[in-house]
Amino acid sequence: MLFISASSLLLVVRGTLAATFVGQEARYSVLALKGIGSTFWIQRVNRDVLNQEVGRILLWRYLVQEHGFLSLEDEIKKMSRDPFLVFGVKLRITAYEGSDERTTLKTSTTGRLNATWCR
Numbered sequence: 824m825l826f827i828s829a830s831s832l833l834l835v836v837r838g839t840l841a842a843t844f845v846g847q848e849a850r851y852s853v854l855a856l857k858g859i860g861s862t863f864w865i866q867r868v869n870r871d872v873l874n875q876e877v878g879r880i881l882l883w884r885y886l887v888q889e890h891g892f893l894s895l896e897d898e899i900k901k902m903s904r905d906p907f908l909v910f911g912v913k914l915r916i917t918a919y920e921g922s923d924e925r926t927t928l929k930t931s932t933t934g935r936l937n938a939t940w941c942r
Contacts (some may be wrong), residue, residue, distance in 0.1 A: 892916050909930075 843852045886894040895912050902908055910931065914924045 892918070 843855070847855075882897060884897060886898070892915055895916055899909050899912055902912075907928075911924070911928055914927060919927070
C-alpha cells in the first residue's frame, strides 16, 4: 500500500528550500535550482552546434599551423564568453608544457568548484 500526502510533500519541499536559502547565499541557491531544473529541459545541442564547434577547432588548427600560437590571441577576443576556454588558450600561447597545462586547468577547475560549493 502506498501512502502519499500532498501536505507532507509540500512541507518537505518547502523545508528543504528554506534550509538551502538559509545555509547558502541566495545566488548560489538559485543557480543550484536552475541546474536541477535544466536536467529536465531539452538540451539545445544539435548537429549544427557540434559542426560549429568542430569548425572552430579546425580553424584554430589552421591558424596555429600557418601563423603559430600567437595568432590565437585574436580568437580569444571572440570567445570571451567562456572564461575556462580563454584561460586554456592563454596557457597554450604562453608555451606551457602539455602536462603543466593539464595540471593547471585541473587545479583551477577543482578550486573553482570547491570555492563555489564550500561557502
